Amino acid sequence: RISTFTSEFKMRVPRAMELLHHIPHIIPHSKRVEIFYEYIKADKAEHGIGSGHSRTPATYITIHRSNLLESGYAQLSSLPASAIKGVIRVNFVNIQGLDEAGIDEMG
Numbered sequence: 001r002i003s004t005f006t007s008e009f010k011m012r013v014p015r016a017m018e019l020l021h022h023i024p025h026i027i028p029h030s031k032r033v034e035i036f037y038e039y040i041k042a043d044k045a046e047h048g049i050g051s052g053h054s055r056t057p058a059t060y061i062t063i064h065r066s067n068l069l070e071s072g073y074a075q076l077s078s079l080p081a082s083a084i085k086g087v088i089r090v091n092f093v094n095i096q097g098l099d100e101a102g103i104d105e106m107g
Contacts, residue, residue, distance in 0.1 A: 002031060009035070047085050058087040066095050 005027065008016035024032060043049075061075040076084070092100040 002028060006031070043085065047082055049086055058089045059083040060089045060091065062091045062093055064093045065100070 005016055005019065009020065020027060020032075020035070059079060061079075062071075063075065064071040076088075079088075094100050
């Protein structure tokens with residue numbers, strides 16, 4: 001029964017956790033989506049994301065248009081997971097080395 005699974009899952013009963021991990025297809029899709037959104041909500045609360053007053057400041061990175069992929073990868077791969085989950089502000093630099101103002105600059 002889905003009601004039994006739901007109550008056991010909320011209490012973190014190992015059986016419910018194992019069902020979700022190993023054979024998730026036996027749980028209705030709508031329930032799995034609900035669980036997924038609960039995970040996201042808990043993760044955002046843990047990192048202070050989504051509230052009007054974020055505990056974590058924005059992370060600023062600079063990406064060069066001339067080597068977009070390499071520059072972006074180098075910047076993002078060095079960030080900790082908490083920064084990746086937070087707000088990332090991107091500053092683009094054009095081929096002449098000048099900052100490019102974006103459509104949504106600082107917005």
